[in-house]
Amino acid sequence: MNDKPALLNYPALNRRKFFVNTVKATGVLLLSPLVNNASVIINVDEGYTAGQIMDLFINQVPGGAITGTVDTLKSGNRDIKVTGVVTAMFATIDVIRKAIALGANFIIAHEPTFYNHADDTVWLANDEVYHYKADLLKQHNIAVWRNHDYIHSVVPDGVIQGVLDQLQWEKYADQKIPEIITLPATSLANLVGYVKEKLGIEKVRYIGDPAQSCARVLFMPGAAGGRQQILGIGQVKPDVLICGEISEWETAEYVRDARAKGDKIALVVLGHIASEDAGSEFMLSWIKKNIPSLKVTRVKPGNSLSFM
Incomplete structure (x- = not known):
């Protein structure tokens, strides 16, 4: 961990950047084609199993398999012959139904399927919603693989890259730490309006003066946690932190006090x-590039929450 830039010497941004310097120094191409490693070469004539697709992706992650990862199969098994793939943020019941309608039996989801980080289901043994969902997956022989730790571990981070592409911010992102973005100066109101339009967001929550100028952005998607967000603000000194979610009693109160200061x-x-x-x-793009003969569809689960 000591070879990281000083900026990354804390948990906020270094979690998934362990291999950045090594890759840049060696010129290794991480998202290489299908024959990256002989152990995962797939015989096209025989089709693909869920396990082969998982192994192919993992093989392209620096360092390979991660010990103690939550990126496991949540239903089905590795030997299921894949008829089609659905990529989605969550394997919701609606997403599962769409996969069934598409004739796809392999869902690659980014977040948990059963309502907790580790997808522990012991506590749900008597829960009707859990059983309905689990039975639906079993009935249609659908494999669900959570790809969270691995997609965040490719270089560049697959989630960060996907969002930067959608926002058209690739050229503004720092080459070593793409979470740091330097934009042409604009007002906070204009910045928020742009992000809402590009990401299809109805409303956001914010702290700040809508007229204030913003150029330096720290982008922390998902749920990094208050400590990491606050440490990030302290080291990066951004004009604005754009994040996924917060604990209101942590980051929001820190920003409120920072502004009062x-x-x-x-x-x-x-x-x-x-x-x-x-x-x-x-x-979706990774599947198309690495296994072009396989049918793949992105299904958007939409926001679970509505605004009044």
Whole structure:
């Protein structure tokens, strides 16, 4: 960990950047074609199993398999012959039904299927919603693979890359730390309006002066946590932190106090799904590039919450 830039010497941004310097130094192409490793060469004539597709992706991640990862099969098994793939942020019941309608039996989801980080289902043993969903997957022989740790570990981070592509911010992102974005200066109001339009967000929560000028952005999608967000603000010194979700008693209160102190800082909270859903587009593109003969569809679960 000591070879990272000083900026990354804390948990906020270094979690998935372990291999950045090594890759840049060696010129290794991480998202290489199908024959990256002989152990995952797929016989096209025989089709693909869920396990082969998983292994192919994992093989392209620096360092390979991750110990203790949550990126496991949540239903089905590795030997299922894949008839089609659906990429989605969540394997919701609606997403599962769409996969069935598409004739797809392999869902690659970014977040948990059963309502907790580890997809532990012991506590749901008597829950009717859990059983309905699990039975639906079993009935249609659908494999669900969570791809969270691995997609965040490719270089560049697949979720970050997907969102930057959707926002058309690739050219503004720092080459070593793409979470740091330097934009042409604009007002906070204009910045929020642009992000809402590009990401299809109805409303966001924010702290700041809508007229304040914003150029330096720290983008932290998902749920990085208050400590990581606050440490990120302290080290990056952005004009605005754009994040997925917050604990209101942590980051929001820190930003409120920072502004009372006189700091020029704003906070924009997109929502977890809105901030990471574009990672499903990255996965769709990855399948098309690496296994072009396989039918793949991105299904957007939409926001679970509505605004009144």
